[in-house]
Amino acid sequence: MSKFPQFKIDLDNFISDLNSRLEENNKKVEELLKTPKKTYTNFVKPLLMMEEYLDQFFTPLSHINAVNNSEKTQEVYSASIPIITEYSTKLSQNLDIYNAYKEIYKNEKTSLNYEQNRVLELNIEHFELSGAHLDNKTKARLQEINIRTSELSNNFSQNLLDATNEYKYIIDDEKDVDGIPESDKENARSEEDGVAKYKFTLQLPSYISYMTYGKNAAIREELYRAYVTRSPQNAAIIDELLSLKNEMSKLLGFDNYAQYSIASKMAKNEKSVVDFLDKLAKNSKEQAQVELKELQSIAPDELKSFDTAYYSEILKKKSYDIDEEEYRPYFEQNSVIDGMFTFLNKLFGFKFKKVDEKLWNDKASSYDLYTNEKLTARLYFDLEARENKRGGAWMHNWQSHCKDEEGEEQLASAFIVCNFPPSSETTPSLLRHDDIVTLFHEMGHTIHHLLSSVDENDVSGVNGVEWDAVEFPSQFLENFAYEPKVLKLFATHYTTGEILPNEMIEKLVKSKNFQSAMGMLRQLEFSIFDFKLHSNIYKGDEVQALLNSIREDTSLIKAPEYNKFQNGFSHIFAGGYAAGYYSYKWAEVLSADAFYSVVDEGIFDSPTAKKYLDIVLKGGGSKSMEVLFHELMGRDPDTDKLLRLNGIK
Ligand SMILES: [Zn+2]
Numbered sequence: 001m002s003k004f005p006q007f008k009i010d011l012d013n014f015i016s017d018l019n020s021r022l023e024e025n026n027k028k029v030e031e032l033l034k035t036p037k038k039t040y041t042n043f044v045k046p047l048l049m050m051e052e053y054l055d056q057f058f059t060p061l062s063h064i065n066a067v068n069n070s071e072k073t074q075e076v077y078s079a080s081i082p083i084i085t086e087y088s089t090k091l092s093q094n095l096d097i098y099n100a101y102k103e104i105y106k107n108e109k110t111s112l113n114y115e116q117n118r119v120l121e122l123n124i125e126h127f128e129l130s131g132a133h134l135d136n137k138t139k140a141r142l143q144e145i146n147i148r149t150s151e152l153s154n155n156f157s158q159n160l161l162d163a164t165n166e167y168k169y170i171i172d173d174e175k176d177v178d179g180i181p182e183s184d185k186e187n188a189r190s191e192e193d194g195v196a197k198y199k200f201t202l203q204l205p206s207y208i209s210y211m212t213y214g215k216n217a218a219i220r221e222e223l224y225r226a227y228v229t230r231s232p233q234n235a236a237i238i239d240e241l242l243s244l245k246n247e248m249s250k251l252l253g254f255d256n257y258a259q260y261s262i263a264s265k266m267a268k269n270e271k272s273v274v275d276f277l278d279k280l281a282k283n284s285k286e287q288a289q290v291e292l293k294e295l296q297s298i299a300p301d302e303l304k305s306f307d308t309a310y311y312s313e314i315l316k317k318k319s320y321d322i323d324e325e326e327y328r329p330y331f332e333q334n335s336v337i338d339g340m341f342t343f344l345n346k347l348f349g350f351k352f353k354k355v356d357e358k359l360w361n362d363k364a365s366s367y368d369l370y371t372n373e374k375l376t377a378r379l380y381f382d383l384e385a386r387e388n389k390r391g392g393a394w395m396h397n398w399q400s401h402c403k404d405e406e407g408e409e410q411l412a413s414a415f416i417v418c419n420f421p422p423s424s425e426t427t428p429s430l431l432r433h434d435d436i437v438t439l440f441h442e443m444g445h446t447i448h449h450l451l452s453s454v455d456e457n458d459v460s461g462v463n464g465v466e467w468d469a470v471e472f473p474s475q476f477l478e479n480f481a482y483e484p485k486v487l488k489l490f491a492t493h494y495t496t497g498e499i500l501p502n503e504m505i506e507k508l509v510k511s512k513n514f515q516s517a518m519g520m521l522r523q524l525e526f527s528i529f530d531f532k533l534h535s536n537i538y539k540g541d542e543v544q545a546l547l548n549s550i551r552e553d554t555s556l557i558k559a560p561e562y563n564k565f566q567n568g569f570s571h572i573f574a575g576g577y578a579a580g581y582y583s584y585k586w587a588e589v590l591s592a593d594a595f596y597s598v599v600d601e602g603i604f605d606s607p608t609a610k611k612y613l614d615i616v617l618k619g620g621g622s623k624s625m626e627v628l629f630h631e632l633m634g635r636d637p638d639t640d641k642l643l644r645l646n647g648i649k
Contacts, residue, residue, distance in 0.1 A: 003411045004378045004399070007359055009060045014076050015083070021057060022087045025050055029091070038100050040108055040116050045405055047097070048119065052400060052410075052457045058084065059398045063415055066390040067382050068360055098127040115456045115622045122464055122621075129264060131252055138251055145248045149241060153574040156237050160568055163230035164202045169223060171198040176216045184209040202227050211309040224306035225562060234567040239539050241573060246537055257534040261579035266466040266586070266625045273531055273582050279639050280585065281524045281554055287517035287648045292556045295515075305559055312515060320511040324432050327504065332494040333383065333420060333429035336436055339490020340443060343480065346489075346604040348613045350376070350451070361386075363422075369450055377401070377450035378413040383439075384429060385419035393418040393438045395445040395474075401620075402457035412450045412461055416442045428494055433508055437481045444477030445470075451617040464621025468583035472625065473616060475591035479645065482509050485603050513647035518556070520646060525554035527582040530572045534579035589637045590629060592645040597633065608632070 010017070028050055032043055061080065065073040091097070105120040112120075127133060131142040171177055177185055177198050188198040188206065200210045200223060207227060214220050242257075249260040258270050267273045296303050298318075299311045341352045352367040355378070359366060363384050369377040380398075382389075394417055401412040418438060423429035431439075449461035458464060480486045484505050491500035528550050538546055543566060551559060559565070571577040594616075597608040615632045616625075629637060643649070 003375060004413055005056070006357065007060060007380070009064055011061075011072050011076050014061060015079050018057070018080055018083060021054060022083065025054065025087070029094070029097070033096050033100065038104055040104055040112055040120075043100055044104060044116070044119065048456065048458050049402075049404055052402065056399055059396065063396055063398075064360060067364075067417055069388045069390065092126070092130065093132060095132060098124065098132050101127070115454055115459060118464065118622055119456050119458045122459065125264060129252065129260070134251070142248060142251055145244050145251075149244050149248075152237050152241050152244075156231075156234050156241075157570055157574040159231040159234050159237070160570055160574075167202045167226050167230075169200045169219065169226070171200065171219065172196075176214070176219060179215050180209060180213045184213075202230065208309070211306065212313045214310065217304075217307065217310075220306045220310060221304070225560075228559075228563040228565055228568070231567050232564065234573070235540075235543070235564070238543060238566060238573060242533065242538060242543075245534065245578065256536060258531055258579040259535075261534065262468075264466065265468045265580070265583070267468055267582075268626065270531075270535055273586075274528070274535075276586070276589075276639065277524055277528050277531065277582055280642065281521060281528070283639070283643055284517045284520045284524070284646075284648055285553070288521050288556055291515050291518050303557055305557055305563070308557065316511070316514055320507070320514050322504075322507050322511050327433055327500075327508075328430035329493050329495065330491040330498075330500045330504075331431040331433065331436060333423060333431055335490050335492060335494065336431055336439065337381075339486075340439065342489050343486050344443075344447070347598075347606070347609045348447075348451075348617075349610075352379070371451070375411070377411050379446060379450060380413070380415040382415065383418045383420050384422040386422060389417075389419065391419055393442055395442045395449070397449045397462055400449070400457040400460040400463055401452040401454060402460050403455040410457075412452055414446045414449045416446055418442065430494070433481070437478050440481045441474045441478040444474035447477070448473035448617055448620070451613065452620040453618040454620045454622045456622070459621040461620045466625055467580065468586045469590065469625035471584070471587035472590040472594075475588055476595050476612075479591065479595040480603075482512065483599065483603065509647075516646035517648050520648065521554045521556070523585060525550055526569070526571075527585060528554070529566075530569075530577070530581040531579055533572075585642070588645075589639050589642045590625070592641040593638050594629075594632060596641050596644060 028046070032038075032046060035042055058080070061073070061077060065077040101120055101124050105117070105124065109117060131139055134142070171188075172195065174196065177188070180188075180198075184205070185198065188200055188209075190197050190199065200206050200214075200219075202223070207223060210223055211220055214223075245257040249255070249257045252260060254260040254263070258273075262268075262270065262273065267276075292303070295308065295311050295315055298315055299307060303311065345351055350369055350371045352369055355366040355368055357366055359380065359382075361382065363386070364380060364382040366378055366380045368375055369379060385391075396415045396417070398413045398415065399410060402410050404410055416439075418435070420431055420435050421429050445462065448465075452461040454460035462470065482505075484502060487505055488499055492498065493500075529547050532546060532550070533543065544564070547566060566573075572579075572581055577583075594608065594612060598606040598612070601608055603609075611632055616628050619628050
């Protein structure tokens with residue numbers, strides 16, 4: 001019998017199937033709670049497996065809704081969301097489960113293995129970070145705060161969206177749109193009494209287009225001013241959000257929100273985050289100044305904030321521009337995939353074999369992964385763009401490696417979805433280099449999930465991995481897409497068979513690192529501002545004062561007084577990144593560090609790569625990434641490796 005379920009979904013009966021499953025689950029929870037002497041084996045394991053099977057049942061629906069979207073999938077999907085949300089909320093607030101976990105942890109801590117202890121620790125922590133264990137009055141207040149903060153976040157986004165939509169700038173002088181790419185010009189164009197007019201807005205594609213290509217500095221300034229002064233009413237929302245988040249953290253026993261945020265992350269304490277960001281900023285500054293000088297040298301006047309994108313584009317064209325079309329014939333999709341498999345085989349020793357099965361689309365395919373000839377996992381590809389498929393790229397895990405209640409091994413499976421140029425009978429799918437980076441990135445997530453050797457599904461593969469570490473395996477793998485040794489495994493011209501020349505590879509790397517130090521400083525400015533803002537109490541003008549003081553170090557071009565960037569910083573005020581924006585850089589350091597160890601060992605047959613497989617990939621979420629990283633490298637992460645990756649000396 002196959003170790004993997006066949007991919008199928010019954011949309012007509014999905015909701016009734018879901019309801020009956022949930023009903024059964026609820027009954028099962030009640031029964032489990034009646035168990036007189038609860039243990040990991042008789043209580044935790046059955047609960048975990050119950051959730052695993054529910055995920056396995058539900059995942060095909062969200063997958064099919066994303067890749068074969070139709071009215072029917074939308075209807076079923078949106079009908080299912082409130083049902084599943086209500087079920088999960090009830091479960092996550094069930095104090096009897098929380099108390100049972102605590103009791104089991106107390107009784108069995110010394111006899112359970114580290115995977116089982118980790119499951120209990122994470123679940124208990126999860127309950128406690130939501131305040132489930134506190135007295136009723138505190139819980140009621142926490143609930144109020146939750147409702148109000150989601151309202152405020154929602155208003156924040158809405159204000160920003162309204163401000164973005166309200167604004168337009170009309171250009172009626174043809175010479176002011178000179179240099180704007182034809183397609184952007186076409187989008188902006190309308191005709192009035194036979195005269196062409198061009199409308200630019202604060203919607204990103206339109207805004208970025210003028211800021212990057214628009215020759216008229218006065219118009220650029222006007223657009224810039226409109227952009228950075230959007231939604232001034234968000235300042236009051238920021239004040240209230242900061243105060244509520246602070247209150248919430250204190251009710252949960254933390255000094256401030258930053259402390260609360262990192263409680264469930266890899267970063268140990270606030271100081272380690274601040275020191276980490278400061279160090280990167282300090283080390284990037286000198287090169288950023290050099291980059292700015294180079295940029296300044298091609299501008300007639302002193303560079304202003306609204307000039308950088310425009311002159312950067314000119315400089316990039318002049319020095320580093322690469323013509324994507326020249327590259328694409330070297331990156332035929334099938335040859336890229338075969339090459340990626342060869343690369344993974346040379347690095348880690350595992351193999352992929354194509355599976356012959358019918359899937360949701362003719363272009364989708366599946367592969368079995370074998371380690372030492374042993375069937376280990378299954379991977380599904382849906383790589384080409386088509387109608388009714390959501391844009392972008394992602395990995396979605398389906399089954400997680402574990403042992404079920406009977407001790408039977410369950411293998412892992414996952415989907416990789418991309419939107420590559422479609423192939424046809426007559427034309428192959430030729431990728432851009434960016435597509436390859438994306439494929440490697442998603443493959444990095446995927447093998448993190450598939451190679452797990454953990455027996456507890458809750459901390460197996462990508463499950464239970466800290467938020468600031470989850471991009472480590474994806475970025476690690478993505479870095480190899482720039483390595484000549486790796487590219488040469490598959491980058492052969494699809495008609496001539498010629499291998500991608502070294503000069504073309506060098507150009508790729510150079511253009512990746514164009515103005516990397518300036519870019520780094522900008523990201524650090526956001527990260528430091530976000531983290532410090534949530535480490536203390538700031539209100540009114542103090543918010544701006546904090547931002548200004550950070551900019552002293554990170555902003556080489558002084559932002560104008562009117563710039564109120566914070567009022568549009570929706571990542572942290574409306575997007576769940578509060579005191580967590582640093583995570584981007586945090587994971588990048590882990591990945592750059594491990595990556596260079598492998599590169600410096602010659603890539604193939606690298607002992608560090610083998611260790612990475614055994615420790616990081618097999619370990620999944622069973623230990624903190626802090627611990628796994630130390631087991632891998634024998635030391636703390638080295639920020640210099642990220643600088644090296646960005647070409648910063
Ligand atoms: Zn990712």
